[in-house]
Amino acid sequence: MKNLRSLRFTLLIALFSCAIPISANAGEPTSVGSVGIRIAQIPAAVAEEPLAGSYIISRLQPGISLTQRLEVFNTSTQEIKVSIYPGLATFKNNKFLIGEGRNGNELTSWTKLSPNILVLKPGAxxxxxxxxxxxxxxxxxxxxxxxxxxxxxxxNASGITAVSRVGIRMYVPVGNAPNISIGYQVTSSTINEIIVKKSLVSRYIVEVILFFIFLSLIFLILLLFFLRRGKSDRKFRKENERQLEAQWKRERDRRRKIWKTGSRSHQNPPHQDHYEDENE
Known part of the structure; x- marks a missing residue:
């Protein structure tokens, strides 16, 4: 009984010691690289501007198009699909304010990106x-x-989709508008990056983890069932052996008793005949 209990305890400890680290890894995803966007080509008109490598700051003239080359990179170990689009922003009280979602303004309506969907291989x-x-x-x-x-x-398992985005700011004067005073305090880096984590596929990881935990529990239940059944079978066999042994002993004693009784009955007649002969 003690051996069976200790085995059950050991199996439970082994099961949870395997499940807990996996769950911890799923709950705390680790970084596998990043996806970023940066300026690949600086127009000649703003080549001397120190912020031209960080932001789009070219002056636009009505009726004249401006084309600039940008790039998206993937340093992660996963293939990543990236959507590219222009978004709304405003500038108030010396603060650059970003609009929500894909809301637009005049500038975004003038802006076309080609292509606007990129599928990047790892390291591409x-x-x-x-x-x-x-x-x-x-x-x-x-x-x-x-x-x-x-x-x-x-x-994820709750049906919630996580969306991450990173962008390049556009400070664009049109026509005779004065130059925009950006200020060096807003510059952080010439590269904007999204940290890519394994949680991008967390739903599938969680499903696989839950599936293996379920299989482990089924295996544990079956193992305990067969161990219990084996113990019952051994107990049943021992009980049968005890009953057969007791029955065999009773039968042996009965035969001994019969044998002893039979031996006495065979010995008495000769003595009686001898006694009668002497009387004659």
Whole structure:
């Protein structure tokens, strides 16, 4: 009994010691690289500007298109699908404010990206063209926006999809609008990156983990069942052996008793005959 209990305890400890690290890894995804966007080509008109490598700051003229080359890179170990699109932004009280979702403004309506969907292999880099075409009647204003690179993860077990995006800011004066004062304090890096984690496929990992935990539990239940059944079988066999042994002993005693009784009955007649002969 003690051996069976200790075996059950050992199996449970082994099961949970295997399950807990896997669950911890699923709950705390580790970084496997990054996806980022950066400027690949700086127009000659702003080549001397120190912020031209970080932001899109070219002046636009009504009716004249501007094309600039950008790039998206993938340093992760996974194949990543990236959506590229322009987004709304405003500039108030010396703060660059980003709009929600894919809301747009005049600048985003003038902006075309080709291609706008990129599938990057691990370690790959792909280029795309940004073309801004202000109409001939565009007003001389300061325009703001963001060129976004968006990575959408797989839905998790609750059906929630995690979306991460990173972008390049657009500070664009149009026509005779004054130059935009950006300020060096807003510059952080010439590379904008999304940290890619294994949680992008967390739903499938969780499903696989749960499947193996379920199989482990079924195996444990079956193992305990057969161990219990084997113990019952051994107990039943021992009980049968005890009953057979007791029956054999009773039969042996009965035969001995019969043998002893039979021996006495055979010995008495000769003595009686001898006694009668002497009397005669």
């Amino acid at each position: 880099t792909q280029y795309f063209n940004m073309t801004i075409s202000p109409p001939a009647d565009a007003l001389s204003l300061q325009q703001f926006g963001v060129i976004w690179a968006e990575v959408q993860g797989a839905p």
